[in-house]
Amino acid sequence: MSSGVTLSLNELRALLRKAFEGIYGHDHDWNALTDLVLWLEFHDLDGLKIFFDAEPGLPCDIPNLSEGDNGDILIDGKGGSFLQFNVTSCDLLVSKAKTAGQAVLHVNNTKHVQVITASVARCASSGLAAAAWWPSEENSAYIAFQEAGARAPNLFRVSLPAGFENYEGVTIIAAPSIKDIQTRYQDWFQFQKSGQTPSNEIEERYQQHLDHGFAMSVDDYKRLCHYADRVLVEATEQSRRGAGE
Amino acid sequence: MDLNRLGTLYPYPLSFMRCLVRQIMGGDWNITRRKFELDANGFGEAVYEVDTGAGGYNFVVFSHYLDPDSRSDRVIAEAWDMTATLCAGELTQERLQSLRDNVPLQEAGRVDSDCIVLTRANKSARNFSYVVECLSRGEQPDLDVIAKVGYIFRTTAVYGSGKFGMADWEKVCWRYPDLASPFMAEMLVCFLIRQFSLELTDWVAVQKGGDKAVPLSEDIKRYVGIGNATGLGMAPYLITHPRLISNWIHIRETALRRVLKKEMTPALFYEFLATAQKAVQHLSEIDTDNEDQNTLNATARNQMSSLISWADATQPENWQTILEYVAETCAFETQELVNSILLEVFREDIYDLQSELGTKEVYHLIPEMTLSELKALIETHYDWALAEDYSGKSCLDTFWYRSEEKQEPRLGRRSQEPGSEKEMLLGMGYAAKCCYDLISKDNDRRSVAEFVFDHPKCRYIIRRMQTMAQSQCGEIRANLLDADVLPIQLLRCKLSFFGVGKFDPRSKLWVRNTMFQGAPLTTDIGAPFKDDWCFPVRPDV
Numbered sequence A: 001m002s003s004g005v006t007l008s009l010n011e012l013r014a015l016l017r018k019a020f021e022g023i024y025g026h027d028h029d030w031n032a033l034t035d036l037v038l039w040l041e042f043h044d045l046d047g048l049k050i051f052f053d054a055e056p057g058l059p060c061d062i063p064n065l066s067e068g069d070n071g072d073i074l075i076d077g078k079g080g081s082f083l084q085f086n087v088t089s090c091d092l093l094v095s096k097a098k099t100a101g102q103a104v105l106h107v108n109n110t111k112h113v114q115v116i117t118a119s120v121a122r123c124a125s126s127g128l129a130a131a132a133w134w135p136s137e138e139n140s141a142y143i144a145f146q147e148a149g150a151r152a153p154n155l156f157r158v159s160l161p162a163g164f165e166n167y168e169g170v171t172i173i174a175a176p177s178i179k180d181i182q183t184r185y186q187d188w189f190q191f192q193k194s195g196q197t198p199s200n201e202i203e204e205r206y207q208q209h210l211d212h213g214f215a216m217s218v219d220d221y222k223r224l225c226h227y228a229d230r231v232l233v234e235a236t237e238q239s240r241r242g243a244g245e
Numbered sequence B: 001m002d003l004n005r006l007g008t009l010y011p012y013p014l015s016f017m018r019c020l021v022r023q024i025m026g027g028d029w030n031i032t033r034r035k036f037e038l039d040a041n042g043f044g045e046a047v048y049e050v051d052t053g054a055g056g057y058n059f060v061v062f063s064h065y066l067d068p069d070s071r072s073d074r075v076i077a078e079a080w081d082m083t084a085t086l087c088a089g090e091l092t093q094e095r096l097q098s099l100r101d102n103v104p105l106q107e108a109g110r111v112d113s114d115c116i117v118l119t120r121a122n123k124s125a126r127n128f129s130y131v132v133e134c135l136s137r138g139e140q141p142d143l144d145v146i147a148k149v150g151y152i153f154r155t156t157a158v159y160g161s162g163k164f165g166m167a168d169w170e171k172v173c174w175r176y177p178d179l180a181s182p183f184m185a186e187m188l189v190c191f192l193i194r195q196f197s198l199e200l201t202d203w204v205a206v207q208k209g210g211d212k213a214v215p216l217s218e219d220i221k222r223y224v225g226i227g228n229a230t231g232l233g234m235a236p237y238l239i240t241h242p243r244l245i246s247n248w249i250h251i252r253e254t255a256l257r258r259v260l261k262k263e264m265t266p267a268l269f270y271e272f273l274a275t276a277q278k279a280v281q282h283l284s285e286i287d288t289d290n291e292d293q294n295t296l297n298a299t300a301r302n303q304m305s306s307l308i309s310w311a312d313a314t315q316p317e318n319w320q321t322i323l324e325y326v327a328e329t330c331a332f333e334t335q336e337l338v339n340s341i342l343l344e345v346f347r348e349d350i351y352d353l354q355s356e357l358g359t360k361e362v363y364h365l366i367p368e369m370t371l372s373e374l375k376a377l378i379e380t381h382y383d384w385a386l387a388e389d390y391s392g393k394s395c396l397d398t399f400w401y402r403s404e405e406k407q408e409p410r411l412g413r414r415s416q417e418p419g420s421e422k423e424m425l426l427g428m429g430y431a432a433k434c435c436y437d438l439i440s441k442d443n444d445r446r447s448v449a450e451f452v453f454d455h456p457k458c459r460y461i462i463r464r465m466q467t468m469a470q471s472q473c474g475e476i477r478a479n480l481l482d483a484d485v486l487p488i489q490l491l492r493c494k495l496s497f498f499g500v501g502k503f504d505p506r507s508k509l510w511v512r513n514t515m516f517q518g519a520p521l522t523t524d525i526g527a528p529f530k531d532d533w534c535f536p537v538r539p540d541v
Helices: A009-024 A030-042 A047-057 A082-100 A113-125 A178-184 A186-190 A199-212 A218-231 A237-241 B016-026 B093-108 B125-136 B143-149 B169-175 B184-212 B218-223 B232-240 B242-260 B266-284 B291-314 B319-329 B332-345 B351-356 B371-381 B383-387 B428-440 B448-454 B456-468 B487-498
Strands: A005-007 A064-067 A073-076 A103-108 A129-135 A140-146 A154-159 A170-175 A214-216 B030-038 B044-051 B056-063 B082-088 B115-123 B151-159 B225-230 B398-403 B409-413 B502-505 B511-515
Touching: A005 A009, A005 A218, A009 A030, A009 A047, A009 A214, A009 A218, A030 A047, A030 A082, A030 A113, A030 A199, A030 B456, A047 A082, A047 A218, A073 A082, A082 A103, A082 A113, A082 A170, A082 B448, A082 B456, A113 A129, A113 A140, A113 A170, A129 A178, A129 A186, A170 A178, A178 A186, A199 B169, A214 A218, A237 B409, B016 B184, B016 B487, B030 B184, B044 B184, B056 B093, B056 B184, B082 B093, B082 B184, B093 B115, B115 B125, B115 B184, B125 B143, B125 B151, B125 B184, B143 B218, B151 B184, B184 B225, B184 B511, B225 B487, B232 B242, B232 B398, B232 B409, B232 B487, B242 B319, B242 B332, B242 B351, B242 B456, B266 B291, B266 B332, B291 B319, B291 B332, B291 B502, B319 B332, B371 B383, B371 B428, B371 B448, B371 B456, B383 B428, B428 B456, B448 B456, B487 B502, B487 B511
Parallel strands: A073 A103, B151 B225
Antiparallel strands: A005 A214, A064 A073, A103 A170, A129 A140, A129 A170, A140 A154, B030 B044, B044 B056, B056 B082, B082 B115, B115 B151, B225 B511, B398 B409, B502 B511
16 A cells, blocks of 8 residues: 555445545435546546545535526536536436426536536436537637437537637536537537547446556545545444444 | 335245355356365465356465454454455465455455455354364264354354455456356355365364364264354445345245245145244254244244144145235244245246346436426335334434444434434435425425425435335335334345344344355265255254
């Protein structure tokens, strides 16, 4: 354990669950939050880094939900991490797309917007196509899209032309097929793309972790254990009797 | 799924030990002792090679001196008589050294990702010394003494599923499909500890008695099982794996339904009576100081004897008639015993169900469901949870938590002990009721998605309820937060699926039991096998 520690995926999952349980108690679906962080991590989207960055601000306020004039779902994240309310936001998107055929969600005033990629994948596993985009630095943005049932999202970096400089927040649209989305948001699909991660690489990376474990630094491991240990109760003579003699 | 009934289940032919032994005895398995480097006291190392025909594994054992004052079955113990691991892959000197450095530390160590199970066991000090003494003098031990405990070693923990750096269950399914049935690898390890305990006993007897010493007779060896001490650690598993448990119960019920349609021929009827008679003898040989368990065993024994007399006299025409008689006249304990006996008689007709015992523990939210639909779902599938009265002082007084001491699961009294703010989420009935109450105050036409956005604390229980409503058997029905909760019922339910039948409860929180008693030995591999080692009884020696 001098340079790092190798965890099984179940260990990593258990630690994260406890860490989220330590943060939220029973006030959140910490199993879903754990799955979200792991999904991001295994897709090379810095799940653990986002978690460590977000943790000091968790739990954050429940964001404001409203409806736009065109029926879009609008969420004001009140400056909190999107990690906390990504799952419940995606519930709204999937619910509306399933009942209305198509749904659009805009999230503003939030941190860690890249977490939306997991929502794209969740839509695809729910039988919907989805696309999302969010700004990066200096006139560029990311776009992620995935057809219903496809194994992993396509993720690209795009150069933003004039007129899109002030684009803020994150947008995700769910519909029966990518074609339906392209019809409404054709600009985003025409921007110059670069830096795609092929889905077979993502799968291979996951299998590597499964086969050989997940390596992390001792510092990160200790930090995670520190959060997870919050669920533990102090031992006393009385508590020892609570497990048998 | 009433816990009072689940807590009376008996093992049956699809219990995991039975599945494992069929696999060992029925295929291309070979178990060979490759290393046995022990000193005169039996301390040192041993390696058993397990060849399943499809894969190869090593069972690596470290046998240690243990100060008798340090011998404890609790999770919080820090030293044991033996520690071991089951691992895949090559056993190089470097790897063996790493295992030597880590396996004896158990929870405090780290093992590699080709290790599948990590375990430890303690001697039954009484039985080990006694048997060694007898064998070293050239005598076989008195069966009365053996029968009192039933084992020489007992396991105090059997860890799998990726703990301490080991292979994840998903990896076991992918890389080691020959061990990819529920708890197959864990059961194999218990079987191998039993084998090691028998060979260790013979070894130490020879070191002590020299030429005078004799090995333990094969018949007695088969009667010796592997002890097990199971505590609260096993209980949360049943609550956190509702789909798996529901599936296990569903398979058992499917098997029973299938068997009840079978014709009752005279030969099968007499096989049923003979197995019932054996079960009565098995029950009469169980030795426990626990008064409640003794009463349960005595009741089951008496009711079984009455059933045998009645069946012999009336010669019922079909199996359903027997079950109707039992349902009218017998306690749950006896009813479940009769179910197991019937399943034994027709075991070959249910073996195919073994492949269906596994399932994935995932719960999908249906966000578009309206709250009125969700309310109806809860009223239909969680009526038991809504019917429970949680207003009494004692109804929510128990809380389950993990101690800072090795994360040992423990129970506390909410009214008397600190720590309830960190309780584990195991009171599913109460969580369902609280969620239902919140939904009832909301707008019926809102969607689940809108509701959980405002109430994220309800998201987990809602997706769990939506998923379990589609399962065959649903949730275990019990208020686990009640002051009078009996965790031992949860333990017994799970242990019955492992194949454990002899229960010796030490309190309402933990139980000693015996595994693999009556099972074949590794020397029996290749010999004819009838899979009839259920309800083990003392051999005639």
